[in-house]
Amino acid sequence: MSSPESPDSGGGERLDGTADAQQADRLVGRTAELALVDELLGPAAAEGVALMLTGEAGVGKSALLDAAARRAAEAGFRVLRVVGSQFDEGVGFSALNQILQPLADGIPGLPPRQAETLRAVQGLSEEPPTELLSVANAVLALLSRTAAEDRPVALVVDDMTWLDRPSTVVLGTLARYVRDSRLVLLAASRIHEGFLPSGAGIHTHEVQPLDDASANELVTHRFPAMTARVRRRLVEEAAGNPLALLELPVTLNEAQQTERGPLPAVLPLSERLKKVFAVRVDALPDPTRYLLLLAVLDGSGDLYILQRAMSGLDALAELGPAEKAGLVHVDSTRGRLVFRHPLTRSAVMELSTIAERRGAHLALAGECPEGSERRARHLANATVGPDDGVASLLHEVAYRTLCRGDAVGAVTTLLRAADLSSDGTAKGRMLAEAACLGANIAGDLRNVRALLDDARLAGPVSADSLAVAATAASELINGEGDVDTAHRLLVGAMDSYARPSPAEDHMLNEALHVLILVGFAGGRPEFWQSFDRIATRVQLRTSDHLLSVVHCAVGDPAHKALPVLDDLDGLVFALHGETDHRRILRTSISAAYTDRLPGCRSALRRVVDDGRNRGAVTSAIEALFILGYDAYASGQWDDLRNLTAEGLRWCDSRAYGLPAWSGRFLQGLLAAAQGDGRTAGETADRLVSWANPRGLRLLRVYASHIRALSALGDADFEEGYRHLRSVITPGELPPYMPHALWLFMDFAEAAARTGRHAEAARHIAAVRETRIPAISPRMAMMTDGAEAMATTDFIDHDLFERALGNPDAERWPFDRARIRLAYGERLRRAKSGSAVVHLEAALSTFQRLGAEPWRARAANELRASGNPVRTAVSGTDPVSTLTPQQLQVAQLAATGLTNKQIAGRLFLSPRTVAAHLRSVFPKLNVTSRAGLRDALTGLPRPRT
Incomplete structure (x- = not known):
């Protein structure tokens, strides 16, 4: 008599997926419902109560009834189960007999008339059942007697939708009188489809x-x-x-x-889901089902488009049966058809034939403008077999999709275009382009080799093809290859194009940017010289503004950034409306070397979020590490850890070797700054080991930077000088060495503190001659600070004060604190009382950043000056350990704002806000947001 695998029974949200009695109540997200059951079972032992659970099919009502039945049994109830069945819907009293069967021994003890009534219900009497009220009274008497003589009774009724009508009426009558007996009635039904009267003692709860x-x-x-x-x-x-x-x-x-493997556009349904979602679609008239199919394939729900595609039929009239079935509704304000549940779309697709889908795509294509992306996609979906015209349309669509920021969609579209192409050469070219975009933007080097092999099999794709060369170069520099071979492949491919056709512009642009990456990683002037020659010859340096900016601001910012800064500022400003990941990332990396990253943050976070949600992982990796550098420079070091950890996980899973070292460099730099010398040294060693066989000079510079910073923090200036001298020639800022901008202050300090004053002065003079201070306020601050450090015969107060008084100096707290420390050290040796002001300020910043060796240096200077190290800056003040952004987040959280609200105010992501709070709680010794207000109110604010 039970339902054959009730559609709702799979809605049990059990974590363990078993029926084990000890684990069965572990339902995810159902704390409120289980508390309601417990609340009702207590009074039910003394007086009855009824609870009706309603909700959509599959929402988990059956699982809740299972849990309720077990809890009732544990509370001492006798549990009787009734399950409706669609096959028994027309069989009188079939559900009621599920109650009577286990209680049959008690029927003879009832008054004769009631006993005879129940025997008639059981089919054991020649007399037919009397009126339903008499049946209800007899059943209630049997249940009441059982409860009185034995124990309370819990009647659990599932799938009331499928109960036979007489049983439903009887159970509804019982529900009115449960308060007069020790009876609890727990029932479940699909929303609006069950029958249980309302009244005293009857509770209804919709399961969401x-x-x-x-x-x-x-x-x-x-x-x-x-x-x-x-x-x-x-x-x-x-x-x-x-x-x-x-x-x-x-x-x-x-x-x-x-x-x-790719996910289908519309997810398929399992057999159990078909029973839930497809049954109502299948019952619709054919025109209505066709209308819903058009709506699914169109995706917009625009009633005007659907009306035109229906070929003369009245779309609103045909929509009526679907509205009555609760499958869709019409948003009249926007003129849109809306599916009430996303899986109804899947059900519509499951029930359609290939011919129906093809016809619907053709009908929709006919309503789209010529040359539109939607028309091209509908035609592609309707096409069976090769069609070069449609393939050409899709090829164009792929790059529009890429410009929208959907790299994964662009690759998928290129692959479909290749499928539709009958021309082997065109097919091979499209497959090679898909491989190139997949390697450099979308994000999975593991599949690239197979795509290139397919391209060569499809047609005569030359190794000199731009797409093949750019893809192969990416494989080489991320794997076991060397940068010289990658450079040779790219230059050879681009030299073969005297004047590229418009169709090849996209790949030429991508190949040029890969060449920039190769030049950046290789760190050799000849690489950049070949770029200059090729870019000039193909005349793209003027037509692609961004390419020229990247070349100057990334390739050689010391000598070439100034002329393009206005253009770069315009590009940064335009990022708020930019969707193309390539332009966001290329603008941002240019901004990194010119200290303009704050204007790129929101766009970079969009790239990361898109990578998390849609799969453009290469772009997301780059964005994470650019944000990581910004976090390092701005003193958000907890963010740096989170950002690099996420990026490195992606690098490891997707075989991206070269970008991973950017993340590890940042982690090594942080370890050096915070005094973790072992991690810093190991990271530097690994950088060199990976760089040497591949000819990657950039990574060797990274390693020297890490080792030098670690040594300077420990006041081992000779060791710091040795590492810096391996990559720096005093007085020279060689072209095409962008990292030199990040090292000149370190070199000035190390050289001056080891008695090499002339070298320090010569190097800072070269910095000023190249007008590096004009690049950004940070460069100006660091130049003034470095020159002040290099001055030995007197304290240059003007330089120190100008560096520290820079209105933007607080944006770079670590650099500023280092300058303060150097100033304080000189003032202390000159026995100036003002030393303590700068030393305490530096100490406070180092404390907040967790820069332990630098904190120790500042604290030692304070003690040497005869001043105590104040509690507020010595580590016992929890607030002083917060970074500026952590303090902002904590203060806003203490006012009761949610993570999302805080994120909106501070232009952060809710994920970043949550990460800050996870760091703040242990620092302030609180366990929840409720404790933040007292913790922040009762403690002094951090020094600035």
Whole structure:
């Protein structure tokens, strides 16, 4: 008599997925519902109560009833189960007999009329059942007697939608009188489809879909190998329906769950989900189903488009049956058709044939303008077999998609265009372009080699092809190859193009940017000279403004940045509306070497978020490490750890070797600044080991920077000088060495503190001659500070004060604190009383940053001056350990703002706000937001 695998039974949100009695109540996100059950069971032992759970199919009502039945049994109730079945809907009293069967021994003890009535219900009497009220009274008498003589009774009724009508009426009558007996009635039905009268003692509770956090927890536990992006897609499609959350992954293979294979545009339904979502679609008239198919394939829900595509039929009239079935509704304010649940779209697709889908795509293509992207995509979906015209349209669409910031979509479109091409050469070119975009933007080097092999098999794709060369160069510098070979491949490919056709502009532009990367990593002037020659010959330096800016600001900022700074500022300003990841990243890396990254932050975070959600991982890796450098320079060192850790995880999983070393360099720099000499040294050693066989000079410079900073923090100036001297020639700022801008203050301090004053002075003179201070306020501050450090015969108060008085100096707290420390050291040796002001300020900043060796140097100077190291800056004041941004976040959280609200005010991501709070709580010795106000009120503010 039970339902054959009730559609809702899969909605149980059990973490363990078993029926084990000890684990069965572990339902995700159902704390409120279980508390309601417990609250009702207590009074029910003395007087009856009824609870009706309603909700959509698959939302987890059956799982809640299972948990409620177990809790009732543990509380001493006798539990009787009734499950409706759609096959028994027309069989009189079939559900009621599920109650009577286990209580049959008690029927003879009832008054004769009631006993006879129940025997008639059981079919054991020749007399037919009497009126339903008499049946209800007889059942109530049997249940009351059982409760009185034995123990309270819990009647658990599932799937009331499918109960036979007589049983439903009887149970509704029972519900009115449960207060007169020790009876609890727990029932469940789909929303608006069950029947249970309202009245005293009858409670109704609608079971809502799971929230996103609970949905993620459920899927993560049941499918631990699934990647985060796939999980987010499933959670979005399931819309909180537990059955869907557990069943949708069943339709995906392992490659799809782990992102090694693409997900379908519309997720397929399992057999159980079809029972829930497809049954109502299948019952619709054919024109209505066709209208819904058009809506799914169109994606916009625009009723005007749907009306035109219906070929004369009245779309609103045909929509009526779907509205009545609760599948869709019309947003009249926007003129849009909206599916009430995302999986209804999947059901519509499941029930359509290939011919129906092809016809619908053709109808929709006919309503799109010529040359539009939507028309091209509909035609591609309707095409069976090769069609070079459609392939050409898709080729153009792929690059429009790329400019929108959807690199993964661009690669997918190129692959479809290649499928539709009958020309082997064109097919091979498109596959090679897909490989290039996949390697350099979308983000998975593991698949690139297979794509290049397919390109060569498809047609005569030369090794000198720009796409092949750019892809191969990326493979080489990220793997076991060397930078010289990568450079030779790129130059050879670009030299073969005297004047590229418009169709090849995209690949030429990509290849030139890869050549910039090769020159940047290789660090040799001849690499940049070949770029100058090629860029001039193909006449792109004037037509691609950004390319020229990147070349100057990244390739040789010391000598070439000044003329392009106005252009760069314009590009940074335009980032708020920019969608193309390539332009965001190329502008931002230019901004990194010219200290303009704050204006790029929000755009970079968009790239990271897009990478997390849509799979453009290479772009996200670059954005994370650029944000990581910004976090280092601005003193947000906790952010630096989080950003680099996430980026390195992606690098490891996607075989990106070269970008990984940018992240490790930042981690090594942080370790050096904070006194973790072992980590700093190991990181530097690994950088050199990876760089040497590949000819990557940049990484050797990175290693020297880490070692020098570590030595300077420990006041080992001779060791610091030795490492810096390996990459710096005093008085020279060689072209095409951008990292020189980050080292000249270190060199000036190390040289001056080891008695090499002439070298320090000569180097700072070269800095001024190249007008580096004009690049940014930071460069001006560091130049003044470095020159003041290099001056030996007197304290140059003007230089120190000018450096520290720079109105933007607070944006770079570590650099500023180092200048303060140097000033304080000289003032202390001159026995000036003002030394303590600068030493305490430097000490406070180092304390907040966790820069322990620098803190120790400042503290030692304070003690040497005869001044005590104040408690407020010695580490016992918790507030002084917060970074400026952590303090801002903590103060806003203490006012009661949510993470999302704080993020909006500070232009951060909610994820970053959460990370700050996780760091703040232990520092302030509080465990929740509630303790922040007292902690911040009762303690002094950090020094600035």
